[in-house]
Amino acid sequence: MDYKKTLNLPRTKFPMKANLAQREPRQLAEWEKMGLYERLRRESAGRRRFILHDGPPYANGHIHMGTALNKILKDFIVRSRQMAGFDAPYVPGWDCHGLPIEHNVEKELGRRKQTMGQAEIRRECRKYAEKFIDIQRNEFKRLGVLGDWDNPYLTMSYRYEATIARECCSFAMDGSLYRSKKPIHWCCSCQTALAEAEIEYADETSPSIFVEFEVVDDLGGVNPALAGQKAAVVIWTTTPWTLPANLAVALHPDFVYAAVDVGREHLLILAKELVEQCMATFGYEKYSLVCEFGAAELEKKNCRHPLYDRNSLIILAEHVTLDTGTGCVHTAPGHGREDYEVGLRYGLDVYAPVDQQGRFTEEVGHFAGQMVFEANAAINARLKELGVLLAEEKIEHSYPHCWRCKRPVIFRATSQWFISMEKNGLRKKALEAIDRVSWIPAWGRERIYGMIENRPDWCVSRQRAWGVPITVFTCAGCGALVIDRQVVKRIYELFLQNGADVWFEKDTRELIPEGLSCPECGGSRLQKETDILDVWFDSGVSHAAVLEARDDLRWPADLYLEGSDQHRGWFHSSLLTAVGTRGQAPYKAVLTHGFVVDAEGKKMSKSLGNVVAPKEVINRYGAEILRLWVSASDYRDDIRISDNILRQLVDAYRRIRNTCRFMLGNLNDFDPRSDCVDYGKMEDIDRFALHRLRQLMEKADRAYENFEFHVIHHSLHNFCAVDLSAFYLDVLKDRLYTSAPRSQARRSAQTAIYHILDTLARLMAPILVFTAEEIWRYMPDDGRKEASVHLAGMPPARPDWTDDELARRWEAILEIRSLVTKALEQARADKLIGHSLDAGVTVGVDKQRFELLEPYAGQLRSIFIVSQAELVRGPVEDALVNHEDRVYVGVRPAEGEKCQRCWVHDPTVGADGSHPGICSRCIGQLAEAESR
């Protein structure tokens, strides 16, 4: 007789091979069809909300691993909060305006651009953004990210644009918005401002000159040796044309400076360390150091400008170096970024007497009208004539050029709009707001605090086409800013109807409310501003445009979650716009993740060739593996990805999947409605399994709460591999397979398995969205089974499953079991046995263990998966294992024949004439099976 047919072997259609890349798209289509997201919203209406506000990715290009990481993490959080009992909507968004899109559109248009108006270019940009929103939306959905994909927020939607304008006006209304000059990259031939991204660096030969700046003040106070002495500070520059705009000379506060006697009527002052080198350059063979002093001694002393009748102030600045030059830096706040910054600190004018075409204005006297680069020679000649030019050389260095015309660009101060950090106490309020936010990890607080503390006023204007205009008017007469409540309201409504395009399409008269005039001079000739806003302002007001505006959301958000670069970006701009207009941060907590790096921890770059694209991983392994990768990593640091790492995750995935598959196979004939065994009547080991399960639940619960997904991954995997596969399920096979199908012993095991599987499916659902659903579909229905695991909740707490006393006993058993397996392995190596069922073991233990194990003596053979197990007190003869003289394990070949049915060796095999090949236990179980 073939006894195999009398066994209850696992049976399931749940496939062993996941085939994720093929299966996932079908599953996604099913969720879409059943309207999973909408259904979740309906079913959780009225629950406590959890709002994770999505930071908008830029609508350009395909998603990369970093964006995938970010969206998957958000999905973990939204889904786990949802399952924990919240109403957790997820509204994704896109950042649509800005230079990169405009830039790409310009490239695509090529020459055609010349013939197009701004409105037309804006239309092209809009189309471009729409195209990539569609692409990215599909890519995000493919990752299994659940959200309101049909109603995302777009920073270019009319409503959003109207909000941007309104929020900008809000800063204008309270006086925070002001106009001032600031140097920016400027292309003289294209006559346009350039962003950093539009600059190409190339080698360029420039003049390199050393110029004396005569010191006006007496330096006797600095050092007695200088009393009554004439002296000149020596500066070095590669842009002689910026000298007419010189307002200061900067020294480094930490450097030592020296006064050098070169045999002329005045001393030369420069950094001590550079004296020797400079003297060689100037051609002075004989010279002597008169004295030396710290830079601070010279601070706020005055020099005379070599060309003009005005002073140049000596100031201190950290950006001064000893690499080249003299350690004394010519400073023109209108023509240099650092010059500008330090100039602000000393209250210097942002002076730039250069027009749009790069020509000197009338103010500079006899260089007026000259192109600045061409004026270099004339300026040098003039300096030489005045006897202040110490040396003139040529230097080859990297210099910024225009990406379009390839000509060298200049730094030129132009009129820009700023939001003041001080005027209305924005900095102070923002710093206070930071401390009311929970930063995860905690160092996020230091990071953003330092940035807010030190940042200059926010320059919000850009001279570009694709964006939202700074919707203010200025008086043509007096230049005053003209804005009032009526203006704000009218612009908001116009934008709501027509988008920001209306600002460019209509002229000023059509935009302003009737009768508006300048509050300063009463003039009625007004001009609309044509600069657009920094895109960081766009996304920065998403809290107003999205959280406040949508009924399904709420202000402030519970959480913002982005990469750690956003302390400078979106967290920062959102904080400023929210604090500036509403007095507090738009988020209660901010969570940051690191960057995706390669196997060596290096950043991904095309040139290194170490870029891993999400699409490749999805096609090869499935989005589920990508999600598992995110869950396995501690994302607070940078996280590594490589083929090796992914292969490891595929293995981990297989282990989880197969363990669940095995459990499904054993629930094949189990109906939870009728077959569940009461907890109190369950076998000890089954209750121990539930105890362990409860520990896992609690751990996972805490981990989800704290967004520590890697803890869940490791616990889940460990539970499947160690607690279940290697121990519990392995031990259970005998009972599940050989017991009568409906016996209480078997139902007890099935009850435990059922609870375990139900719990695991729910616990893994936020992470392994596809697999959890697949398991769920195959699970027996208890009559309350939701249509999708994602409509189900987290497993309810089961304090009744905790039994510490029981656990203590079983942990002791497990300790003995590991000693038994060691002994069995030894016996196997000695060719005494093959399968563990070929063996009988004798376990000798001390008194304490004996008392603990004695009640389980009858079960030991099944726990150890051997044919016979004997428990004795004290040492065992010929023990293969002797553990600290407390536990002995002896192994011998099992007695009796191997039962054809249960494979256990037993002396009773052959005793029954009708079933000569099987043991008495099996005969009993067969009889029981038939009687039911």
Add this chain to the structure above:
RNA sequence: GGGCCUGUAGCUCAGUUCGGUUAGAGCGCACGCCUGAUAAGCGUGAGGUCGAUGGUUCAAAUCCAUCCAGGCCCA
């Protein structure tokens, strides 16, 4: 150059807050078993000078300093 952060077995992570027995886990690897989870399952084993150096201490993966490597943001 500055601010913030990271560095524990081949890989992913515990342990570091508040120093204290031979630094843990899983995977992978090696070897073996099984063939009733089978493109599965079980067992055993080998892997670490805790990035480096110096210091504090009776005692350092843990505290301090410097350096090296890497990341983000500035310059």
